[in-house]
Amino acid sequence: MSQARPDHLTWRHRLVALAMGLSLLVLVVRMVELQVVNHERYIEQAADTRASGAATLTAPRGAILDATGYPLAISIDTWDIYIDRYVWAQDPDAASGAAIALAGMLGLDADQLMASGTSDDRGDILVQRRLPYERGAAIEEADLWGIRSLPSSIRSYPEGDLAGPLIGYVGLDNEGLWGVESDFDHLLRGQPGWVLHERDAVGRPIAFGQHAERAPEPGGEVQLTIDRFIQDIVERHLREALLEYQSSSGSILVMDPYTGAILAMASMPAVDLSAVGTDGAPEGEALAGSVRNRALTDLYEPGSVFKTITTAAALDLGLVNAESGYEDTGVAEVGGYAIRNWDFQAYGWVTVREYLQRSLNTGSVWLSQLIGAENFYDYVERFGFGEPTHIGLSGEAEGMIRTPEDQDWYPVDLATNSYGQGMAATPLQVLTAINSFANGGLLMRPYIVSRVVTNDEVRSYEPVEVRRVVSPATARTMANLMRDVVEGVEWHGARVDGYTVAGKTGTTIVSIPTGYDFDTTIASFAGFLPYERPAVSVLVKIDQPGGDVNLGGQVAAPVFAGVAADIMEYLDIPPSEQLVAGQ
Template sequence: MRDFNETLKNRVIFYFAVVFILFIILVLRLFWIQVINSAEYEHKALSQRVKEFVVDSERGIIYDNTGRKLAVSLPAKTVVALPDNVINPEKTASELAELLEISYSTIYRRITSDAAAIFLQRKIDNNLYQKINAKEIKGITFTEESKRYYPEGKLASHIIGFTGIDNNGLNGLELSYNNHLRGKAGKMIVEKDAEGETIPNGIRETVPGRDGYNVYLTIDEVIQYMAEKELKNAEDKFDFSGGSIIVMDSSNGDILAMANTPAFDPNQFGNYPEKNWRNRAINDVFEPGSTFKIITAASALEEGVITENDILTDPGHIYVGSEEISCWSRYGHGKQSFAEVVKNSCNPGFVEVGLKMDKEIFYSYIKAFGFGEQTGIRLPAEARGIIPEYDRIGSVELATFSFGHGLSVTPIQLATAISSVANGGKLMRPRLVKKVDTGNRSKNIINEPQVVRQVISKSTADKTKELLKQVVESGTGTQAAIEGYEIGGKTGTAKHYNEDVYDSSFIGIVSTDTRDLVVLTILYDIQGETYYGSQTAAPVFRNLTSNILNYLNIKPDTNHKKGYEINNQELEVPDVKGKSFLNAESDLRGKGFNVKLIGDGEIVREQLPSPGIKTNYNSTVWLFADGKSKNEILLAVPDFRGMTGMEAVKLARQKGLELVLDGSGKVIGQSVYPGKRIKSSKKINLKLR
């Protein structure tokens, strides 16, 4: 009995100890939950009865410069599945697979998942919404989202870009101005009961969002449409891979149109190959060809190494080192002024001019005009162009630069550079966005016109424009002429290496009473017999510009001023050797000559041409100081054949060359081949008969 009582007692003590330990554990657990970790459990409890909903913001509208809407946001339905409410997953998946064009297995997997709700397809069109809604499928509902819509379809698609399914910008201005356009999402917090119903007097809090800002462009929808239409028309006439057109207001850098082909519809961008999305006017480079001669001419005129009246010669080619550079004219243009070199688009003439500038000077002008760097237009993936490194440029490279070969530029770089010529030498930053409207006038973001730098003087810019007018009036650009309007411009044709494929272009300056417009047209990878810029790009320019002038209500002027006309007056070069540079320059300019000073000395030791030579009014006389000699300059040898002895001597002296005549009559042979570049001290023997 005693043993039994002892056993019972031990059992009671044991069970009491167990219960006590469990009680202590329970107390500790309660202390852990209610004191130490109370915040976490409070949050969990609150999250079960408090739901947070994201309230999407409205993406900003994109307008053209007249207030026309180019990009807007519209409400769109999204198909949502509630797996717990789906009655017949097999039948539901089968019906939706056909309507949504999604595989049966994918839909079945989604509607049988553990998720409370899952998106099946976002932002469907209204027709599809009506079809699905009419079926009243159990467990399938809809939520409303905002969908980006481009009312003009393909128009300006490369500029505007597009957004993804989440309404974030993926291309164009939609991407580069995404932070301004997308706004900031808000949220709503409501309290739910155990069955998920909103408690009428429960917690309710709203955190307001912010709609995206509206963006106003410089683009004119009508001019943009005209540009795209002309590219489309060109596709029907020529065999090329694509094209670009830029219309720019040179006075402020505003881009009025930027068109590219092939195009795409940003409402359905996924239906087009990615190459169609590329904005070739910004992202791609090409050899500018003869359009770059405008840069060479403006730089040389600014440096004073040439004037429009200087005499140059073209035997059909010129030699630089061992390389022969040919003219497009098989027999050359013979003796001509620089004004005629520009009008005739003569490669040897431009080579001669380019080499008159030393490498450092010419390279600095190329950079100053903005080539080799981004323009800052603020579009995605803007290319910098390809300008060879300074140390890798020799005389041959310098020569080819002069007529636009051996370097690559973007269309926007070329249009911006030529706009500086149209704008009195001021290089403007190209502008696509005028204003970002924040809804608060004092905080609106205004993109004011911005002058990057003064590249050349106004007088040089005006002279260059006059030279370009004669190109359109009577030179290689006559296909771009429009009766009654002052238009200057330049054609360009660049052959791809080792291929019979060309990039053809025309860039024109259209002068009006209030501003000068610059219009660039480029057709890439042209094949076939018709490929010159004068045959292809120039007519596109003419048709487009004619429509633009009519749209802007700019009337023709039948009395408009003609381009540069050559002054045929000849003057005798005075002897200024031994004079100070200051006095010599004053004397020469007073007599109607241009002057180029070479060297740092104060006294003129040599001059070119020599004293007593008769040459054109306003042609250049080179003056050399101590340490510099005219023999350091290589002079291109003309083709004297067919000239009389007197004609040959006069031309040689104007060029700074010396002749030795053998015989009488006309020149039938010469000791130095035409187009070779020699020192002025080297004598040329001519055979006359």
């Protein structure tokens, strides 16, 4: 009878075997982590710890395009040229020959190159950054002793300074400094690459050492809603207006009232992109002022343009119609304050239509009392005042407005707010609100980016309806009233030959810490055309015009007319008579 083989493994043997098995398993897991899972990360760390042999390869920055696909900002391939001082120190004769050859190719002094390249025997020294591609490629081809050429790029703006505050600028570190270049830097900049030549602790190459590299990943492409031709029209007219009216600054916005797309956004004074970083270029506060996108950062009291908002609220609540009226005595008493018309005149019986045509402060005060504070500020909020538009650009101001919930609000605030004073908004907020009268009563979110293309996806941005602010009937009535403000007033400055314009002027006395400066104004006009089928909406804001004229109708309205006429021609929009005939 056979006997079973005795088991000589004790619990100690099994424990040792288990420990060895677990150790082997841990080792295998760690090797997989190092060699497979986190391979790229540890390669990068290796490059960092061998800094003397590693070099960063700048990723080509993505392009910024206008609405038609034309580049507004692109990256051009260049080279960065370095001297390997360790290599030069090993063979001074070869280094001297390389210095003479390199000096001839770059137009530099050979002796100075030699001195710089032999001042130390370790590390690299930069000779020239962002050398034009053809010249850098010639140096790379020459394979000079101890000379290293690394691919790089430089930012170029094909349209020059066009939309400088909006487009932005890229610094030497390849990061956006302001504007779209900054706000969308995470999409535009791409992923830098690197190249690693393994060296010892004193910078000497290790024979048969590791050589590794990762190619840079190009940045994404950002397409804007801006049309470069409309932007050029706007900037030309704004520049001429500031000169003609002796103004220090101003803004012009052009939008598609149905979608909220920004077709042009101009602010002046504007940065000279070609001069940034050069001797004599603006710095500090001067540079900050020239790169500021005033259309969305600067707050102002919108003045009589805001009377359209007050009127729309009264119409939408059914309190009045276009022919309702009041007795204008030239003054309205509210909370112990006397509010007068801008021209200090009284007009007797005045309808809603006539009060807007004459831009009477007493008319908006009358309507605000009918509306009441609760309803009035509800409509103000509906139209988007007091909150950012969420356009997606940094620096956007929210606006300022007091409500009855605020301790420093008084009944007279309701009266002054009704004609756009005692509150503050951005030009973008104002035109976004005015758009609702052109598009049937909808508040459309303004947007500036239409598409982003990256290695992973193509993302398109569609119009966003924020909310309905007034009924379609109210919007039609307001558009009709705004048409009569321009077309029903003889010699109105905003008229455009061949086209029916709807709009409203605004003149605001500039506020200062102690109250108001009655000698200075902000002149503005907001409107859209053609009235029959609005193609664009435009807001013109001219700050503190000098000379003999300073009212919105005298300054901003004619600028609007010039901008609008050129845009109609560029877009090839049929005249209003043809639009009416085709309906």
